Structures are given as structure tokens and as C-alpha cells.
Amino acid sequence: MNRQDKIIIDKLSFRYRNRPILEDISLCWREKQIIAVTGPSGTGKSTFLSLFNRLWEETGDGRLTGSIQLNLGGGLVDIYQRQMPLATLRRSVGMVFQAPNPLPMSIYKNITFPLMLAGRKNGEEMTELVERVLTQVHLFAEVKDRLKSDARNLSGGQQQRLCLARALVLEPKILLLDEPTSSLDQEACRKLEELIVELKDQCTILLVSHYQDQVQRTADLVYELADKRLRRVG
């Protein structure tokens, strides 16, 4: 394995104020696999995910030591180095949350919005990309006649696939999935699981899930987060 094809976590510790959440975690993962994190509620699984796109910096009074190195296209970089632009990081590290969170705009614009933010404005290219990612998440056939309608009118499962498409349109290197199926019914849940497995050809997936059966069906590596440590359990 090439050193560039890895994710390297080195002596990572994290605390909110005086409360340690993660302690001295060192791991090295190959890219393009599904890595699941399970564990009891409140142990820090969502926090762990938020270290990869530095989302915790927006919300909490946290403190991190150690490093996370990712290959964002030009070789391994420490994402906490000072010169790392957050916008670059967040374009390469996509995220889908527990509850679907479509933007209050049309289905089409939900996909093009991140592209516009990234400075891509070519209309024809956009239309092709919209069709491509919606097809990839198996949603295009269901919505192709109403791309201009409000995304919030889609069903929960459709909204979650749309959110996944919105993350995928920027071709992320890493996808963070935080309990992505917990608000879905069984059928929508299985569809999304199949999709997650398909996506590992394209990017590395960090999946937080408390569904043991889901983790068994989808993940290549399984960790349990307990007592501030990640322990490999599968």
C-alpha cells in the first residue's frame, strides 16, 4: 500500500472544556473502505466524525491534540495545520447527518448549490452533474419530472438520498455518515445501505451506526468507542 493511500490518525485526543472525550488514539486506515464506529450513546461517536471536517470548531468549546492526515488530492496533509483552508477541507470531506436536511430550495438547486459555492457556474455542466449524482443515488427516475419543486416535499428516504447526492457532487475523498438511516423505514434503510456499499469504490466512508446488523452488512472494519478509546471489534 502506498503511503498516500492512507488515513493516519496520530496520538489524537479531544476534550470539551474539562471533559475528555477521546484519548490518545492512533490508527492507520487504507482508503476506499467502510469504517464503522459503534458504541454506547454519548461516548463521542459524532464528535469523532466531526474531527475529520473540523465541524466541532463551529459548535463546541473543544480542544484537540495530535493529528489527522488525509490525502485530499495532493498527498497526505495534516488537516489541522494552520494553512489548511476550511473550505478546501470541507469540499473533500462530505457529511450526511442523522435527519435529512435538504436546503429550502428545489431538488435541482440542492445539488447545484455546493457547486456554485465552489465556484462552478457552467449551466450545462451543472445539469449533467445533477443527473449523474441523482442517478448514482437511485433517485433520478423518481424525481426527474419535478426537479424544480421544493426538496422538502420529498419523502424521508428520498430526502436522505438527495442529501447524499449533494455530498457526492463535490466528489469527496471521505464521506462522514452519522446514523444516516435512523430516521428511515426498513425499505429506505436497506436501499441506503446498498448505496453506501456501492460508494466505497469512490471514497472512504466513516459510518457511525448503533445498528449492529447494519454494521455487519456494510462495514469492512468495525470499531467500538468506549472509555475514550476506539477498539477494533470486527
Ligand SMILES: Nc1ncnc2c1ncn2[C@@H]1O[C@H](COP(=O)(O)OP(=O)(O)OP(=O)(O)O)[C@@H](O)[C@H]1O
Ligand atoms: N458542543 C459540545 N460542547 C460540549 N459538550 C458536547 C458538545 N457536543 C457533544 N458534547 C458532549 O460530548 C459527549 C459525546 O457526545 P457525542 O454526540 O459525540 O456522542 P455520541 O456517541 O455520538 O452519542 P449518541 O450515540 O447519543 O448520538 C456527550 O456527553 C455530549 O454531551
